[in-house]
Amino acid sequence: MLASTSRTAMNDEGxxxxxxxxxxxxxxxxxxxxxxxxxxxxxxDSAASAxxxxxxxxxxxxxxxxxxxxxxxxxxxxxxxxTDAFEAAREKLRAFINAAxxxxxxxxxxxxxxxxxxxxxxxxxxxxxxxxxxxxELEHHSNIVPWQLLQAEKGIVxxxxxxxxxxxxxxxxxxxxxxPRTRLVAxxxxxxxxxxxxxxxxxxxxxxxxxxxxxxxxxQAVPHLAVDMQALDVDFYAFSGHKMYGPTGIGVLYGxxxxxxxxxxxxGGGEMISTVTFAKSTFKEPPHRFEAxxxxxxxxxxxxxxxxxxxxxxxxxxxxxxxALLAYASQRxxxxxxxxxxxxxxxxxxxxxxxxxxxxxxxxxxxLDRAGIAVRAGHHxxxxxxxxxxxxxxxxxxxxxxNTMEDVDAxxxxxxxxxxxxx
Amino acid sequence: xxxxxxxxxxxxxxxxxxxxxxxxxxxxxxxxAHGQNPMCGDTLDVYLKLGADGTIEDxxxxxxxxxxxxxxxxxxxxxxxxxxxxxAERMFDAFHRLCTEESFDAxxxxxxxxxxxxxxxxxxxxxFPVRVKCATLAWHTMKAALExxxxxxxx
Ligand SMILES: Cc1ncc(COP(=O)(O)O)c(C=O)c1O
Numbered sequence: 168m169l170a171s172t173s174r175t176a177m178n179d180e181g182x183x184x185x186x187x188x189x190x191x192x193x194x195x196x197x198x199x200x201x202x203x204x205x206x207x208x209x210x211x212d213s214a215a216s217a218x219x220x221x222x223x224x225x226x227x228x229x230x231x232x233x234x235x236x237x238x239x240x241x242x243x244x245x246x247x248x249x250t251d252a253f254e255a256a257r258e259k260l261r262a263f264i265n266a267a268x269x270x271x272x273x274x275x276x277x278x279x280x281x282x283x284x285x286x287x288x289x290x291x292x293x294x295x296x297x298x299x300x301x302x303x304e305l306e307h308h309s310n311i312v313p314w315q316l317l318q319a320e321k322g323i324v325x326x327x328x329x330x331x332x333x334x335x336x337x338x339x340x341x342x343x344x345x346x347p348r349t350r351l352v353a354x355x356x357x358x359x360x361x362x363x364x365x366x367x368x369x370x371x372x373x374x375x376x377x378x379x380x381x382x383x384x385x386x387q388a389v390p391h392l393a394v395d396m397q398a399l400d401v402d403f404y405a406f407s408g409h410k411m412y413g414p415t416g417i418g419v420l421y422g423x424x425x426x427x428x429x430x431x432x433x434x435g436g437g438e439m440i441s442t443v444t445f446a447k448s449t450f451k452e453p454p455h456r457f458e459a460x461x462x463x464x465x466x467x468x469x470x471x472x473x474x475x476x477x478x479x480x481x482x483x484x485x486x487x488x489x490x491a492l493l494a495y496a497s498q499r500x501x502x503x504x505x506x507x508x509x510x511x512x513x514x515x516x517x518x519x520x521x522x523x524x525x526x527x528x529x530x531x532x533x534x535l536d537r538a539g540i541a542v543r544a545g546h547h548x549x550x551x552x553x554x555x556x557x558x559x560x561x562x563x564x565x566x567x568x569x570n571t572m573e574d575v576d577a578x579x580x581x582x583x584x585x586x587x588x589x590x
Numbered sequence: 591x592x593x594x595x596x597x598x599x600x601x602x603x604x605x606x607x608x609x610x611x612x613x614x615x616x617x618x619x620x621x622x623a624h625g626q627n628p629m630c631g632d633t634l635d636v637y638l639k640l641g642a643d644g645t646i647e648d649x650x651x652x653x654x655x656x657x658x659x660x661x662x663x664x665x666x667x668x669x670x671x672x673x674x675x676x677x678a679e680r681m682f683d684a685f686h687r688l689c690t691e692e693s694f695d696a697x698x699x700x701x702x703x704x705x706x707x708x709x710x711x712x713x714x715x716x717x718f719p720v721r722v723k724c725a726t727l728a729w730h731t732m733k734a735a736l737e738x739x740x741x742x743x744x745x
Contacts, residue, residue: 525608526657527655527656527657528630528656529630529632529655529656529658529721529724530599530656530657530658533595533598533718533720533721534595534599537594537595544630545629545630545631546630546631550631553631559631559632559654559655560630560631584592584595588595588596588599588604589599589604589657
C-alpha cells in the first residue's frame with residue numbers, strides 16, 4: 168500500500184519538484200512565522216482548519232478598502248463593483264471544481280450548512296417514510312445528525328455502509344445496501360479522522376444505477392485533490408472554505424442545476440425573492456433562491472482568492488508534495504515503539520491518526536503542544552467511527568501544502584519525548 | 591519545556607493513571623453519577639456508599655480517559671473514603687481552587703491540609719488551562735452523585 172503511494176508521489180515529484188518549493192510557499196503564510204512557547208510552530212492541524220495565505224488575507228482587505236458595499240441591491244457604483252466581485256468569486260469556485268455552470272454554486276457557511284441545506288430542501292421535499300438514505304461509518308457528525316433530524320421528522324430509514332479495520336470503504340457491502348427505496352447516498356469523499364479517500368466514482372455509479380442521488384462531503388477532499396463535478400457526475404457536493412486555505416464563514420454547496428431547480432427555498436428573506444406581496448412571494452432561480460439575506464461577501468471573495476491560490480500552485484504539485492509527506496510521516500510514526508497508525512486505507516490524503524500504547528491521545532496532544540506542535544486529539548467529530556474501531560480517541564497529525572519533512576521529524580522527535588515521560 | 595511537563599506528569603500521576611485505585615463498580619451504590627468531557631470523550635462513573643451518619647463508607651469509579659483524569663479520579667477516591675459528606679463538599683471547592691488559582695494556599699482552605707497536600711500533585715494543570723477539566727471531572731461527578739445522580743458534563 169505504502170509503496171504504491173510513495174511511488175506515485177515520487178513520479179509526480181519528479182515532474183513538479185522544480186515548481187513546488189515548499190520553503191517559498193511557506194513565506195505566503197504569515198502565521199507560520201509564529202513561535203509557540205519559544206519554539207517554531209509546527210502546524211499539523213490543517214484538517215481542523217487550514218492557515219491562510221497572504222493572497223487570501225489581502226484579497227479580503229483590498230475588497231473592504233476599495234469596493235465594499237452590499238450586493239445585488241444598489242444602483243450605485245460600489246454596489247455594482249461588490250456584486251461583480253462576489254459573482255466573480257462564484258465563477259472562480261465553479262472553475263475550481265469544474266461545475267458546468269456558476270448557477271450550480273451556492274454560497275453557504277460551510278460544509279455543515281451545505282449538508283443541512285440538502286436535508287432541509289431536497290430530502291425534505293422528495294423523501295417520505297420508509298425511503299432510505301445510506302451513510303458510511305466514516306462520517307463526520309455533520310453528515311450524520313442532519314439525517315437523524317430528518318429521520319425523526321419523516322420516518323426515513325438510515326443505513327450505514329461499513330469499512331474494514333484499515334478504514335477502507337467496502338464497496339461490495341455498500342452495493343448490497345442499495346435498494347429500490349434508496350433515495351440518497353451521503354458519504355464523505357475523504358475521511359477527516361483517518362484520511363481514507365473513498366471510491367467515489369464507483370459509489371456514484373452504483374447509486375445512480377439504483378436510482379439514488381449522491382451527496383459527497385468534500386470538506387477534506389478539496390484541499391488535497393482536484394475535484395471535477397462533471398467527471399464525477401455527482402449530484403451534490405459540500406465543502407468549507409476554511410479547510411482549503413480560505414476564510415471561515417463561507418463554503419460551497421454544489422448541486423446539479425436540474426435538481427436545484429426542483430428544490431424549495433432553504434431560508435426566506437431578502438436576496439432570494441423575485442417579488443413579495445402579503446398574499447404570495449415568488450422566488451429567484453438558483454443559486455440565489457438558496458442565499459437568503461446579505462451573504463458573506465468578503466469571505467466569498469477570500470474563498471475565490473484561495474481557489475486561485477491553489478490553482479496557481481498546481482493541484483497535482485500540491486498532491487504530490489502531500490503524498491510524499493504522508494509516506495514519510497507514516498514511515499516515521501509507525502517505526503516508533505508502541506505507536507500504531509489508525510487508518511491504513513489503500514488510498515489516503517495526508518492525515519495520520521495514531522494511538523500510543525499506554526498513553527491517552529489527550530496527553531500526547533498536551534506534550535506535543537509544549538514542543539510547538541499542533542495536533543488534534545479526540546474523536547474528531549466522528550464518534551461512531553471511533554466506536555467502530557474500538558477507540559475512545561486518537562491523536563491526528565494532518566498535513567497541508569505548507570508542511571515540510573522537517574515538520575515530520577519534529578513530530579517524531581516529540582513523540583519520543585512522550586514515550587520518555589510515560590516510560 | 592520538559593520541566594513544566596514533568597511538573598504535570600509527576601510519577602504519582604503516571605502511577606495512578608496506569609493503575610487507578612478503587613477502579614470498580616460498587617455492587618449496590620446509594621449514589622452514582624455519570625460524568626463526561628464531550629471535548630475529548632473522557633467518561634467516568636462515580637459510585638458512593640454512605641453511612642447513616644453521613645460518612646462516605648466506600649467510593650469507587652470506572653471510566654476511560656487521559657492520565658490526568660484517571661489519576662485525579664483515583665486520588666479522589668483515596669482521599670474521600672471515610673470522610674463526611676460535608677467535608678467532601680468543602681474538598682471539592684478546595685480542589686477546584688488548587689487547580690486554577692496560582693496563589694492557592696492549602697492552609698487557608700478549611701479542610702484537612704494533609705489530604706489536600708496529597709492532591710497537590712495535580713496543581714500542575716494550572717499551567718495547562720485546557721486540561722483543568724480533565725482534573726476536575728471526577729470531582730464534579732462525585733458532587734453530582736451526592737446531589738442525586740444524573741449526568742454531568744464539563745461543557
Ligand atoms: C469531513 C468533514 N465534514 C464536515 C465538516 C464540517 O465542516 P464545517 O465545520 O466547516 O461546517 C468537517 C470539519 O470538521 C469535516 O472534516
